[in-house]
Amino acid sequence: MALSDLIAVERNDDGVATVLEILRSEFGDRVQTGHSIREQHGHTTTYLPNQMPDGVVFPESTEEVQKIVRACAAHRVPLIPFGTGTSLEGQINAPGGGISLDTSRMNRILAVNAEDLDCTVEPGVTREDLNRHLRDTGLFFPIDPGANASLGGMASTRASGTNAVRYGTMREAVLSLTAVMADGEVVKTGGRAKKSAAGYDLTRLLVGAEGTLGVITSLTLRLQGIPQAISGGICPFPTLEAASRAVIATIQMGIPVARIELVNALQMKAINIYSKLDYPESPCLFLEFHGSDAGVAEQAELFGMIAEEQGGGQFLWTTVAEERSRLWKARHDAYWASYSLRPGAKGLSTDVCVPISRLAECVAETEADIAENGLIAPVVGHAGDGNFHTLVLMDPDDPAEIARVEAFVARLNRRAIAMDGTCTGEHGVGQGKAGFLRHELGHGVDVMRLIKQVLDPHGIFNPGKTIIG
Structure with a gap:
């Protein structure tokens, strides 16, 4: 099933017009209907099409949210809560129009x-x-x-x-x-x-x-x-599988690592280009340890021994805050760095999560799948949880390529679920993952639907998301 097939919701134009009139009388210029602001509030950071709400309202209290909800409920108008718009699976799209409830002024x-x-x-x-x-x-x-x-x-x-x-x-x-x-x-x-x-x-x-x-x-x-001391560093590995095995060994030994992030060679290349760095362009782990001065040094040394056993290179670590900040800024910019690999492309960012013992196997199979299908898709992950991401770069105007990418994402989701994992470790379901939820939860989706029907009988809250399959 194509992701674009999952987003149809019936419109209620008369209800929307009535609710907008009610909200304007109550909130004045805190109700906006201009094209640009509506487009911003239908924004999605994936390739999914932008589906704009009919209006955006900015409440400033719980009492004002109550008034908005009651107006939408009375006239059967969709209501989509909005934070900062950074979600990755179309959670803030408005497939049936309606009202976007922007919480940015509720910031106390x-x-x-x-x-x-x-x-x-x-x-x-x-x-x-x-x-x-x-x-x-x-x-x-x-x-x-x-x-x-x-x-x-x-x-x-x-x-x-x-x-x-x-x-x-x-x-x-x-x-x-x-x-x-x-x-x-x-x-x-x-x-x-x-x-x-x-x-x-x-x-x-x-x-x-x-x-x-x-x-x-x-x-x-x-x-x-706030920990007394923090150390952080980066360690290269010959293969992504070797890096994954190092993650597994670190967790199983009980080393209280605070961060352990996995990137593949392609992602390291993008990070170096974007952040103007010169790290080894091989699979790497970014790590951070929190604790006492002696504790973080001991943890770093223990990890260095694990890395050596898995064929890793030298673990370069530091307690200097500026050097750690530079390291993690590069890691956090990995999403934007990936676009340097294919300028002008759109990205489909997807994530899965598996039991830590299956991480190396799942990552290895995923890299092979990417290579076999000729995709550009760097891999990065919160590896200590068994959670990893791929950002698949593609031409949004090429239907054949979109179909190939969607087929890859479907295989990735099913691969993780087959390993007793999940189709999403942290991105959520929204529209993009909705087609895989039943495969993961089975009858559990029907139970979720019953809860939804009882708590939201008219389906006004963020319709067309999560439990539509």
């Missing part, structure tokens, strides 16, 4: 409880904003997907990133949240306690729901102490 940090290592924020706060605010407290928020995403969006897509191997994902980071449901009522899913056995886990139900069950209006997040 409501409380920081340093003694309890938690904070409460509105959904429009970005992860970089939060960490700047926390700088003098000795705490930080560790979930780092690369982009400066909003925390509401990160919760909605159950984001993770380079630090997930040590600190977990948004699933672990969100202690509780508040959300406006389809009837306009506010649900608070819990307090600040570190654990609870009280009832269904509504927090986890809404974290990862991609805006299909409600609109998140605040989050209580788990924080971490």
Whole structure:
């Protein structure tokens, strides 16, 4: 099934016109209908077609979100929550038009409880904003997907990133949240306690729901102490499989690595071109260790021994902050660097995740698949979790090439699922992965659909996403 077949939703033009009139009377110039802003809010960072909403509204409080939800529910108009627009699977597209609810003005940090290592924020706060605010407290928020995403969006897509191997994902980071449901009522899913056995886990139900069950209006997040010492470095390997085996050995030995990132030779070439560096153009691991001065040195030395056993080159590591920042800036820019390999191309960024013991096998088969089909698709991954990405570069005006790329993505997803993995470790489902969810979850998709029907009976929240197969 082509990805473009997954995005049709019936329009309700009369309802949209009525809701826009209601919202204009309530919010004035905080309702925008210009073409450029609507196009921005239908933006997707993949090749999926841009599907614009009919209007964009900028609420500033939970009460205002309630008014917007009630208007859309009364007139059966789609409502698509919007954070910063960095999602990768078409989550913010508006296939049936409707209203984009932009949370960027809901950007207050409501409380920081340093003694309890938690904070409460509105959904429009970005992860970089939060960490700047926390700088003098000795705490930080560790979930780092690369982009400066909003925390509401990160919760909605159950984001993770380079630090997930040590600190977990948004699933672990969100202690509780508040959300406006389809009837306009506010649900608070819990307090600040570190654990609870009280009832269904509504927090986890809404974290990862991609805006299909409600609109998140605040989050209580788990924080971490800033480590005393940090070391980081890069290590080359003769093959991607050897690098993957080094990752597996590192995790299985219990070395508390904070970041362990895998890139293949093609990705290293792109990084060198884009960031003007001279790293070896071979498969490499980027690593970072957190702890005491003695601890990070010991961890780096242990990893160096593992790398040597797997045929790796010299592990060059440092505790100098400026050198580490340069290293991780290059890693975070890998997405944009990839486009230097084929200027003018569009990219289809996809990710899968497998049990750590199957990582080397899955990566090796994927690289062989890429080569056999003549694709340009660098590989990069949060390897400590068994999670890796490919960015397939292609000509969006070449139907034959698009079909070949989609076939590759389908094989990759099925390969990961067959290894007891998942079709998406962190990008989420949206439109791009919707066709693979049933293959992974089977009857579980029907259970999800029942939940959706009960909580959103008129299907106003982000229709055409996630559970359409």
